[in-house]
Amino acid sequence: MPQSNDSQQASANGPQKVWGGVFREPTDKRVESFSESVSFDKRLADHDIDGSIAHARMLAACEIITAEEATAIVDGLEEIRGEITAGRFEFTAAKEDIHLHIESALTTKLGDIGRKLHTARSRNDQVATDLRLYCRHAMDRIDGGLLELQRSFLGFAMREQGLVIPGYTHLRRAQPVLASHQLLSWCEKFARDRERLADCRGRTNVLPLGSGALAGTSLPIDREHVKHALGFTAVAANSLDAASDRDFVCELAFVLSLAAVHLSQWAEEWILWSTEEFGFLQLPEGFCTGSSIMPQKINPDVLELIRGKSARMIGNVQSLLVLLKGLPTAYNRDLQEDKESIFDSIDTLQAMLGVAAPLVAGTKFDHARVVATLGRGHLDATSLMEALIAQGMPQRTAHETVGHLVRQAMTRNVSLTELTDQEFSRECAGWDGTLRSALGAFRAVERMDSFGSTAPARVADQMALWQQRLFSSADA
Numbered sequence: 001m002p003q004s005n006d007s008q009q010a011s012a013n014g015p016q017k018v019w020g021g022v023f024r025e026p027t028d029k030r031v032e033s034f035s036e037s038v039s040f041d042k043r044l045a046d047h048d049i050d051g052s053i054a055h056a057r058m059l060a061a062c063e064i065i066t067a068e069e070a071t072a073i074v075d076g077l078e079e080i081r082g083e084i085t086a087g088r089f090e091f092t093a094a095k096e097d098i099h100l101h102i103e104s105a106l107t108t109k110l111g112d113i114g115r116k117l118h119t120a121r122s123r124n125d126q127v128a129t130d131l132r133l134y135c136r137h138a139m140d141r142i143d144g145g146l147l148e149l150q151r152s153f154l155g156f157a158m159r160e161q162g163l164v165i166p167g168y169t170h171l172r173r174a175q176p177v178l179a180s181h182q183l184l185s186w187c188e189k190f191a192r193d194r195e196r197l198a199d200c201r202g203r204t205n206v207l208p209l210g211s212g213a214l215a216g217t218s219l220p221i222d223r224e225h226v227k228h229a230l231g232f233t234a235v236a237a238n239s240l241d242a243a244s245d246r247d248f249v250c251e252l253a254f255v256l257s258l259a260a261v262h263l264s265q266w267a268e269e270w271i272l273w274s275t276e277e278f279g280f281l282q283l284p285e286g287f288c289t290g291s292s293i294m295p296q297k298i299n300p301d302v303l304e305l306i307r308g309k310s311a312r313m314i315g316n317v318q319s320l321l322v323l324l325k326g327l328p329t330a331y332n333r334d335l336q337e338d339k340e341s342i343f344d345s346i347d348t349l350q351a352m353l354g355v356a357a358p359l360v361a362g363t364k365f366d367h368a369r370v371v372a373t374l375g376r377g378h379l380d381a382t383s384l385m386e387a388l389i390a391q392g393m394p395q396r397t398a399h400e401t402v403g404h405l406v407r408q409a410m411t412r413n414v415s416l417t418e419l420t421d422q423e424f425s426r427e428c429a430g431w432d433g434t435l436r437s438a439l440g441a442f443r444a445v446e447r448m449d450s451f452g453s454t455a456p457a458r459v460a461d462q463m464a465l466w467q468q469r470l471f472s473s474a475d476a
């Protein structure tokens with residue numbers, strides 16, 4: 001068997017690069033620190049080791065290395081995992097990235113056996129595999145965080161059954177709704193986020209390892225073996241595409257950013273609703289902070305930061321798309337820049353979810369203040385209009401009629417319920433007072449009884465469904 005005679009040699013300027021054979025000059029130190037990624041990709045270590053273990057076992061199963069060599073490699077990798085976990089592992093820019101760190105530590109332990117691990121593999125398909133594993137894991141954690149948040153909203157909806165609040169469009173009083181209905185609306189948004197996450201997970205869970213640098217390999221590998229070992233559902237079919245495909249990173253960044261946008265919208269609403277001016281909500285004090293100069297302040301900083309942090313996540317989607325747009329086929333080193341953006345989006349959303357769920361769980365409506373405002377803004381106008389329509393009046397006529405009645409009420413500074421029968425009769429021929437049953441915020445809510453509407457019976461049905469969806473283990 002041909003042997004190289006420089007297998008363990010280190011250059012005078014530090015460790016020999018794994019790719020150094022053809023080079024006559026050492027890497028410039030400035031290039032080392034410019035091009036290193038280990039400072040941020042070391043968080044891939046666990047997945048890199050999992051991938052390498054699966055790869056080594058496959059190489060043995062295919063008789064490319066011996067079973068003894070594979071065992072030594074697996075044991076060596078597990079030792080390295082232990083060292084990294086215990087903080088006993090040294091990272092250096094000279095060794096570029098996490099992949100080279102782990103491989104070189106293995107070679108230090110095992111000599112030439114360690115030098116066999118990279119058989120039929122390139123860092124291009126290796127990093128693509130590691131990143132898919134990392135993202136898959138992150139998606140599962142984030143899905144759990146979104147589920148917790150949904151459960152908090154459902155819990156709040158259940159505690160507030162029966163409370164009517166003003167509903168807004170254009171941030172103007174529109175129609176009354178149940179607080180529970182409003183709270184469940186967040187469950188819907190986060191359910192869609194979870195669906196998108198699951199969908200994205202499917203496309204992420206495809207194995208690139210075995211694609212080599214770009215062209216595959218001439219060695220008789222078994223990619224199905226690795227697929228099963230790592231829990232992938234498919235094997236990527238085109239080596240050129242697989243080694244450089246980062247669609248899953250962009251998709252995930254987008255899915256996370258949309259969840260962050262939902263959180264930001266919610267945060268904005270609750271910042272408003274907890275102001276002295278609205279006074280609807282009492283936020284838990286443990287989730288507010290004070291002012292260093294104004295002793296009376298209790299500020300909604302957590303909600304503001306949730307709103308604020310979503311900005312960077314939106315930026316990350318843009319960074320990733322721009323990163324990819326100019327790349328020709330197959331791996332280009334630009335791709336190393338994908339990690340900080342996606343890691344940041346994952347970390348940020350997780351951090352947001354970590355505070356959002358308990359904040360929701362600790363928040364209360366100020367019933368007295370909410371109920372005291374229900375008479376304002378003619379929230380029952382649409383209910384009256386629909387009652388007229390139900391009696392046969394054309395919609396446009398009913399709209400105009402109620403418009404006149406509202407104007408009359410505004411002129412006298414009263415609510416629609418306070419108009420006299422005479423005033424109603426002037427606008428509606430045949431007024432006999434029965435339509436008063438459409439007036440008042442509570443009655444208006446009760447009448448909104450079609451599927452998806454805010455009537456108490458409908459909302460109770462939805463709460464029961466959510467209870468099933470979020471707490472039955474099959475679905476949760």
Ligand code: ARG
Pocket residue numbers: 037041097123124127333335336337
């Ligand atoms: N650190 C690199 C990255 O994250 C690993 C792949 C490097 N491949 C190469 N041929 N230089 O993309």
